[in-house]
Amino acid sequence: MGTTKRAFLYVTRKKGKSILLFFILLVMATFVLTGLSIAKSSQEAQRNLREALGGEFQMVVDLSDNNPYAKKTVDNEGNVELYTEYPITREIIDTVITINGIKNYSAETHTFVYTNLDIFPGNVPMKAEYNNLIYAWSVIDTQNNNFFQSEKFNLIEGNHITENEKNVAVISNALAEKNGLKLGDAISIQSDNTATVKIIGIYEILKPDPMYENIVTYEKAENQIFIDFQTLQNLFGNMPAGFESVTFDVFDPAQLDHIISDVKNLSSIDWRAFEVITNSETYLEAAAPLQKVQTLVTTMIIVIAIVSAIILSLVLTMWGRSRIHETGVFLSLGIAKVNIISQYLTEVLMIAVFAFGFSYVTSNTVANQLANGLLQQTTPAREEPTGIVTQLKDGYSSDGISISIKDGLALSDTPQQQKNNVDVEISAVETETEEAQIHTTVSIYNVLQLYIIGIAIIILSVGASSLTIMRLKPREILSKMS
Amino acid sequence: MAILEVNEIQYAYKNGQPVLSDINAEFEAGKMYAIIGASGSGKTTLLSLIGGLDIPQKGAILFERENILQRGLEYHRRNHVSLIFQSYNLIDYMTPIENAELTAKQNVLPILERLGLTDEEVKRNVMKLSGGQQQRVAIARALASDTPVILADEPTGNLDEDTAGGIINVLKESAHELNKCVIVVTHSNELATQADIIFQLRYGNLYTI
Incomplete structure (x- = not known):
């Protein structure tokens, strides 16, 4: 009987363990995939911001x-x-x-x-x-x-x-x-x-x-x-x-220093006659929160990967002890150790295929909320301009006084006037700098990345969890189990 | 001609206590051997060494005149010997067919049927069979792997008298009809008397009775 068939039989017959492993892998994959998608979106947002701000x-x-x-x-x-x-x-x-x-x-x-x-x-x-x-x-x-x-x-x-x-x-x-x-x-x-x-x-x-x-x-x-x-x-x-x-x-303010350096290397221009003044302040100010998110997310992915590998190793080691009997039997039948480890690996991978696939759905839900949460935490708070109402409900401001804003001037009516005739007109409130925003969607590329990272984590975990058993001689395993 | 030879093997436990000293024996195809001895005399140890589950500290085990270490113990276990244990050692998430198929080199269904398992029983989870049926599955797995040597460690130890009798017959048939070399380690006198040759292990030495 081949490795894959043995793995398939284990996964389908040990339903409880398979379902539990599915959820462990799903949680792990959701976090990794969320991190990957936020990282990618953050990179994209930075690029867009650079292009927009110049x-x-x-x-x-x-x-x-x-x-x-x-x-x-x-x-x-x-x-x-x-x-x-x-x-x-x-x-x-x-x-x-x-x-x-x-x-x-x-x-x-x-x-x-x-x-x-x-x-x-x-x-x-x-x-x-x-x-x-x-x-x-x-x-x-x-x-x-x-x-x-x-x-x-x-x-x-x-x-x-x-x-x-x-x-x-x-x-x-x-x-x-x-x-x-x-x-x-x-x-x-x-x-x-x-x-x-x-x-x-x-x-x-x-x-x-x-x-x-x-x-x-x-x-x-x-x-x-x-x-x-x-x-x-x-x-x-x-x-x-x-x-x-x-x-x-x-085009790209991130390349500004590099471009200026190239410009100053132009030998046909006598640079003693000119000064070069750079201006990337707007970009740097707007991009700072996104860069913080990027760093935070990269750290998050590494931590998640390590923690996932540790948790998965512990779970598999625990389960491996309960499979010592099975391992001993396989060894006594002359099935190679590599073949046995391959079976255990295939079992986890079979479940992982579904868990990673399903994490596409869960990550999409989590990613947007988490991305904006991170962005809010890394963006310094701004003071609202006095007299400008940014949120109105049904034409009324939250304090019950209608506001008419024209050219930045706010005029207040009395509550009585407000009841009779209230037309709220809001002029566009212009922000002087572009707002940094992350629109996160999980892409196929992210899913591929997840599969690569996930498989690496699984190989490490299965390898680590199998070490103890695989170091034993078949007779020791058989005597342990008896 | 001997298919399996045990040449001057010595073995001691990890604590240094010697258990086998200068054991010599020859085993031929088509015969059933019984190894008897008191508890702790080293019967199972000897069987483990013959089965390639462990390595003697001294001496050699030859299969068809070749040291089993030559091609590796894994190869020896896979191609030369099949092990049957007192506790059956079946894979609990598989059916009898699947257990027998683990290392099968032939169709397992006729073997299971010959050993008395019904069509329904061979598809049932192996843990839902009786002890006797489970041991039959273990024997079927050994036969299906088509190795020349079958090693059985107390194969009837957990079975009632009638069931044990059936298992002894299967082992005898395997030796005499299928030309296997069957080596059984047992406490059971009934089983031992059914063997063609009986060895007794005493004080680390093997004697023919």
């Missing part, structure tokens, strides 16, 4: 004494002008973006210009000659510019400035209205030289300058003008035109 680094012109290209001029009135003879050029940007992992970039430089426009005056008194100065932002494209990315400005008419466009501008709707300008109209900009640009886009201001704050004319949101790089070159004439800073977005 990371960035800035390359800025160093105007300190460290930069041998930095120049300083002082005019007759004592005004100091700092500039570099080695700015960030298109060639430099094109070299940097050859590095793997960089998603896109946004380059800008701002310069004081005079225009033929009637601008919005600031509330800080300035010399008359500076009253008509405004900022012209030279960009490669406005869409990736920080003003638009941060949604301070929003393009409402026309198009963004795109790469390689020449002599174009994007202005605010307020400035356009004040000067009776529309898309296609031309405006004049003056610096060292004068340039004429065509308005191709008009933006609205979503986040206006704070009221009652001191602000100079050239910093007012309404006065900001965006121009293309060629226009900037024209305005400077013979001086080398370039960008003051470039922000490079990377």
Whole structure:
């Protein structure tokens, strides 16, 4: 009779033991599979978070004494002008973006210009000659510019400035209205030289300058003008035109240090002239709880595996003692020790196949609850913003006062008013950072991992539990049993 | 010609107490041997050594002139000898058929039927059979494994007189009709007198009666 048949007969005839072993293996498998699925989901969540948040680094012109290209001029009135003879050029940007992992970039430089426009005056008194100065932002494209990315400005008419466009501008709707300008109209900009640009886009201001704050004319949101790089070159004439800073977005913030290291190894760029500023704070802050979960879960899986192996070994050793008679009989019949251990192993594996399979169902139930529980424990508590109600039941807040929230302001009605007419309107409460969340599902890959880990645990346990018996001679076993 | 030879074997318990000293014996196919002796005289020890369950401290056991250690005790137990015990030593979660099939080299059903087990009994759990029936299953297992030597340790020790008589006949038939070499260790005079050759183990030595 073969090993498998003997194992099958034992499993099917010793139903009580088989059922008990099934539940032991089921519990073990549920924990291991839960751990594996949370670990995988946590890895996936980290990857998604990295992709969602991204990371960035800035390359800025160093105007300190460290930069041998930095120049300083002082005019007759004592005004100091700092500039570099080695700015960030298109060639430099094109070299940097050859590095793997960089998603896109946004380059800008701002310069004081005079225009033929009637601008919005600031509330800080300035010399008359500076009253008509405004900022012209030279960009490669406005869409990736920080003003638009941060949604301070929003393009409402026309198009963004795109790469390689020449002599174009994007202005605010307020400035356009004040000067009776529309898309296609031309405006004049003056610096060292004068340039004429065509308005191709008009933006609205979503986040206006704070009221009652001191602000100079050239910093007012309404006065900001965006121009293309060629226009900037024209305005400077013979001086080398370039960008003051470039922000490079990377796909994976976890790779930021590596990417920066690659960038700094670019020998065609003289890095004495620039500084690199990294920004992965948002990612690190958001990913920290997930990383803690990952560590916790990995530890959990190891502990579960060890504890499972110990428990299983103890149970099998206990049962092995009750099977000493059987072992002795097999040995007396000339059945090899390896063959006998194989039978015991096959028995556990036969039950394990079903227990591991069924753990797919139990783990799916446990995993989500456990994952979010772990995440809550590893996420630092946040203070709720005052006046913002996050949970409402049937249109009423929990304290019985209806809340209407608009633009972050909370207005309270009296209970009487509330009974008569209550319309609760909630504006979107925006979180400044992405929330870390784990959506756990047990995958086939996790189940395969479980089978590998589970089989290893079973082999170890059966081996350990069989050691005592297998060291005995057949006669010793037979005399023990008699 | 002897199928099995015991050459000058010596054996002592772990505490140093000698139990067998310079035992010599030859066993032939087609004969039934009985080994008798007082309790503690070393009968079961001698049977265990012949059966390859233990190794003598000195001397050798030869099967067809080859030392049984040559091919290993496991091989010897599987291919040369079958053991029958007083306590039957059947596997409790198996039926008689399955027990007999454990090391069977032939169809077990005719053997079980010849030994008097019914169609219903051979499919019943072995623990639900009487002592005599269980011993028949043990003999069936020994016969089914088709080894030339059958070693029986007090095979009738737990059985009533009638049942014991039946078992003795089966063993005799195995020797005389199936040409097996049957060696029985027994306290039973009735069984011993049925043997072709009787050995007595006394003070560690084996004597032919």
